[in-house]
Amino acid sequence: MSKSTAAANGHSLWQKMPKANAELFALTYGTLVTELVRDYESTEDINEQLEKMGYSIGVRCVDEFLAKADQAGMVIPPCRAFAETAEVMAKTGFRMFLGVSAEVQMISDSSFSLLIYENPLSLFVELPSDPKWKDLKYSNLYCGILRGSLEQVNLRVECTFVKDVLQGDDVNEIRVDLKEVLVDGAGEEYQEE
Amino acid sequence: RPPLSIFLLLPPCLGNREHNNRIMGFLSLFIVNKSGGLIHHRPLGPNAPQIGTNEWLTIGSTFHSLHAIAAEASPLRLPGNKNPYGADDGIEEIHAGGLVLQCFQTRTGVKFVVTAEPGTPDMEYVLKEIYVLYTDCALKDPFYELEMPIRCELFTQAVDNLIERVEKNGPPRR
DSSP states (O other), X not given: OOHHHHHHHHHHHHHHSOOOOHHHHHHHHHHHHHHHHHHOSSHHHHHHHHHHHHHHHHXXXXXXXXXXXXXXXXXXXXXXXXXXXXXXXXXXXXHHHHSOOOEEEEEXXXXXEEEESSOGGGTTOOOOSOGGGTTOOTTTHHHHHHHHHHHHXXXXXXXXXXXXXXXXXXXXXEEEEEEEXXXXXXXXXXXXX | XXXXXXXXXXXXXXOOOEETTEEOOEEEEEEEOTTSOEEEEEEOSTTOOOOOHHHHHXXXXXXXXXXXXXXXXXXXXXXXXXXXXXSBOOOOEEEETTEEEEEEEOTTSOEEEEEEOTTOOOHHHHHHHHHHHIIIIITTOTTOOTTSOOOOHHHHHHHHHHHHHHHHHOSOOO
């Protein structure tokens, strides 16, 4: 699927989605993170919890993406390479759910970086300059979402935040590594020996 | 490649309802999860047969296995047993004397299966719409666990409304 088709699809799907107030969304997320900060001691644990929450969101998002794209008459062909998966996620998926697209930078055949310039989750957010917050991955939810959604289509990946605007970098960068292509169970039992 | 269809000879059932000159007759819906377990079943019309819960569970898992076996037994094997859409290859339609069964396999492994009286139009449209309803009503329900039986009032209500709407008006013309 070409980059421009992916982007056009993303934009079109975004138009059809019901919208929520961006500020409400950002503030709600902020409250969520604040609660986690109160509940957990280490930033490791907070990051892990955010990732887990993202995972449960991700497993549900992908069906919505596929169903609505189908309903809109768009053809999202099966990806022939991981690079295509990356493009579809960045241009169509992100755009559909968040209204912002991301850029893809392929690192190898089985890993890429997703660059997010505008992050709707971190609107109004500033992290305190205390060194203990250096390792907090505020938007770690995204990593979970990516992992969850790809798992539903049989790709096991690991996602980590490598650059964060809230920590002083100029862009948010998520590194996605493909670990394994999972094989569905059903057919195996019936295969000829 | 033509859809993987199976033609069976079964005794025809009596009469088709007609409504606004359209031959009606959705019978049942059932949904099977990735592992073959039945997660939902619902009668869609007055002619739907009365099937007990245990029987439904058997139907669900049997269909799941047959779907997979069909891909293995097919004379035309696709690479990885995946169809061009990207989902697992398998039974798409079954035409019998008094019944048409159509299955929509999603790329995430969920099967939506609808049965109807022969001649019922718009089955494919209904299947795709039910998938959207599944994503909007069941998946977004925070209490719904993936792969578990769907017990969402919103979902069942929406399915009923969909069938009612399609039977009255047909799918929206694009």
